[in-house]
Amino acid sequence: MTIHSTLSPRLTGGNAAAHKSRDWFALALLMFPVLLVAVDNTALTFALPAIARSLDPSGVELLWVVDAYALVLAGLLVAMGSLGDRIGRRRLLLVGISGFAAVSAASAFAPSAEWLIAGRAALGFFGAMLMPSTLSLIRNIFQEPGRRRLAVAIWAACFSGGAALGPIFGGWLVEHFWWGAVLLVAVPIMLPPLILGRFLIPESKDPKPGRVDAPSVVLSMLTMVPVVYGIKELATHGPGLAPFAVMAFGMAMGFLFVRRQQALASPLLDLSLFGNPVFSTAITANILSLFSYNGFILFLAQHLQLLEGMSPSESGTAMVPALTAMVLAGLLVVPLVRKVRPGFVVAAGLALSATGYCLVTFGNHDGGPATLLAALLLLAVGVGAAETISNDLILGAAPAAKSGAAAAISETGYEVGSLLGTAVLGSILTASYQQHLALPAVVAETVPAAAADKAGETLAGAMELAGSLPAPLAEALTAAARASFDSGVHITAAIGLVLMAAASALAAVVLRRIPRAK
Numbered sequence: 001m002t003i004h005s006t007l008s009p010r011l012t013g014g015n016a017a018a019h020k021s022r023d024w025f026a027l028a029l030l031m032f033p034v035l036l037v038a039v040d041n042t043a044l045t046f047a048l049p050a051i052a053r054s055l056d057p058s059g060v061e062l063l064w065v066v067d068a069y070a071l072v073l074a075g076l077l078v079a080m081g082s083l084g085d086r087i088g089r090r091r092l093l094l095v096g097i098s099g100f101a102a103v104s105a106a107s108a109f110a111p112s113a114e115w116l117i118a119g120r121a122a123l124g125f126f127g128a129m130l131m132p133s134t135l136s137l138i139r140n141i142f143q144e145p146g147r148r149r150l151a152v153a154i155w156a157a158c159f160s161g162g163a164a165l166g167p168i169f170g171g172w173l174v175e176h177f178w179w180g181a182v183l184l185v186a187v188p189i190m191l192p193p194l195i196l197g198r199f200l201i202p203e204s205k206d207p208k209p210g211r212v213d214a215p216s217v218v219l220s221m222l223t224m225v226p227v228v229y230g231i232k233e234l235a236t237h238g239p240g241l242a243p244f245a246v247m248a249f250g251m252a253m254g255f256l257f258v259r260r261q262q263a264l265a266s267p268l269l270d271l272s273l274f275g276n277p278v279f280s281t282a283i284t285a286n287i288l289s290l291f292s293y294n295g296f297i298l299f300l301a302q303h304l305q306l307l308e309g310m311s312p313s314e315s316g317t318a319m320v321p322a323l324t325a326m327v328l329a330g331l332l333v334v335p336l337v338r339k340v341r342p343g344f345v346v347a348a349g350l351a352l353s354a355t356g357y358c359l360v361t362f363g364n365h366d367g368g369p370a371t372l373l374a375a376l377l378l379l380a381v382g383v384g385a386a387e388t389i390s391n392d393l394i395l396g397a398a399p400a401a402k403s404g405a406a407a408a409i410s411e412t413g414y415e416v417g418s419l420l421g422t423a424v425l426g427s428i429l430t431a432s433y434q435q436h437l438a439l440p441a442v443v444a445e446t447v448p449a450a451a452a453d454k455a456g457e458t459l460a461g462a463m464e465l466a467g468s469l470p471a472p473l474a475e476a477l478t479a480a481a482r483a484s485f486d487s488g489v490h491i492t493a494a495i496g497l498v499l500m501a502a503a504s505a506l507a508a509v510v511l512r513r514i515p516r517a518k
Helices: 013-055 059-087 089-107 113-127 131-141 145-176 186-200 214-237 241-263 271-275 277-307 312-336 342-362 370-397 400-436 441-446 449-457 459-466 471-510
Strands: none
Touching (some): 013 059, 013 089, 013 113, 013 131, 013 145, 059 113, 059 131, 059 214, 089 113, 131 400, 145 312, 214 400, 271 277, 271 400, 277 342, 312 370, 342 370, 370 471, 400 471, 449 459
């Protein structure tokens, strides 16, 4: 089977060395879109206040500025991964890079909220071409397991590093320029792979591609978009008939999607991939890791900003050491799997993340942010180590010809895990806070009923009210809000502990027979 259509047969001697050097240059170019997508995911959040002042959107429109990108991206990941297998992964990547850069430049100067929402949706369309293409190209460029493992570790490190830089980078751009700079920066970042990619990134695709099944693409969209939208609605507005109905529709479309794939000779998504226990277990571990990790970041950010009084950029900076440790852990486990079975490395990483949640579940949070930041460090190191190896196992378990589909499933797992962590754990945290908050009698008697109700809904509402009260009342309200919020943190942390422990046990059992790397 020919995987590198421009580089086969494999070379020897000096030419082989040059060929391997070219592989690393190709990897360097692939990191530009990875870095951009990671930064873009977190940086735009810090531009929202400036966007609100400049474009004067409604609350719903401002929410769609963020959601339009995520919904289109999640809906098209599977379709784009499979499309790359068929038409060529490099070709799809370069199309995605060109479109992403052009739409980013246009969106930076959007004259209205409606234009910006449309631009964000278009960015989701082109963004869905990027991440599966980069990961599947790595699978086909680095065919030797040891080199592939290191390349995947660099890919994961770049993604984690970009996520860490996003809050700091986004805040700096908005402060020194204008909100559009967060989008406009995509143009210079995308230029190197756009100019050099055709020469340094080898093309690869399925040697026996089938036709693209349009109904399957539509069904995949009708599955992912309603489910993701329903999750976001639950996270924003809490339980209700509408989000559950939307998710039920998405799951019904998912059932039809699966039935159609089973009937097609050349399906959009090869469901046989899930029959490999290594593949399905690694995907499950990734989803549970992202679920727990994003839930942790959700309540940690609120604690640092609302209870410790940090600004958004200060809270982002406080998390940088842990996120740096995540990057380093992902790189350091590459040589480790030559001495320890990969399944045990994944299990140990997830167990370390469970230890971080244990620290939060049974720890005392009254002494400042030290305990939570220490827990984040353990969680980040564990997730960084586990995800590097699990992503390598995902790619290694799938046939090279189906690497685009495998990468798309992995990326979809990332998106779903992140959204579920924010929605489910966020909803539980909010419900626990509302249930346990008891306003001090002196505060309830002093403030208007509407203000008291707002304080009872969210921690942000309570802190806003405390800022307008005299010192004794503010201290009493803050103490009550802190106690209620911490009760919710203990509950969500306990859930994260159980999930991480379960994922660790699953990895230890199912992945234990995978031999050590050579």
